[in-house]
């Protein structure tokens with residue numbers, strides 16, 4: 001094993017991720033190569049200088065897993081179709097219709113004009129005809 005291949009495998013060697021044969025090859029090279037041994041020592045020193053993960057409070061993992069399970073459950077969309085929603089909307093529409101009809105039927109009836117009395121619309125129409133005739137005549 002040469003220095004270039006050891007440098008590629010050195011981090012994995014320090015993490016004990018190599019299989020038996022590769023690990024033995026790197027270890028053998030480190031015993032004979034001062035430069036690679038120094039590189040390995042530097043990596044070990046850097047790893048030792050980095051603090052490990054902060055300790056977590058008791059029950060943290062359980063709470064985190066519960067929250068992740070809660071968030072992973074699908075939520076109901078705001079405007080999803082549900083039969084009970086349709087029934088509720090139809091019921092409300094029927095209630096509004098009944099109330100509107102009750103108000104309309106119980107309210108004061110509009111005055112009816114006498115049969116021989118000209119209606120207001122006939123008055124307006126005849127007035128308009130007169131105005132149009134006046135405009136054409138002048």
Ligand SMILES: [Zn+2]
Nearest residue numbers: 002003033036
């Ligand atoms: Zn080397």
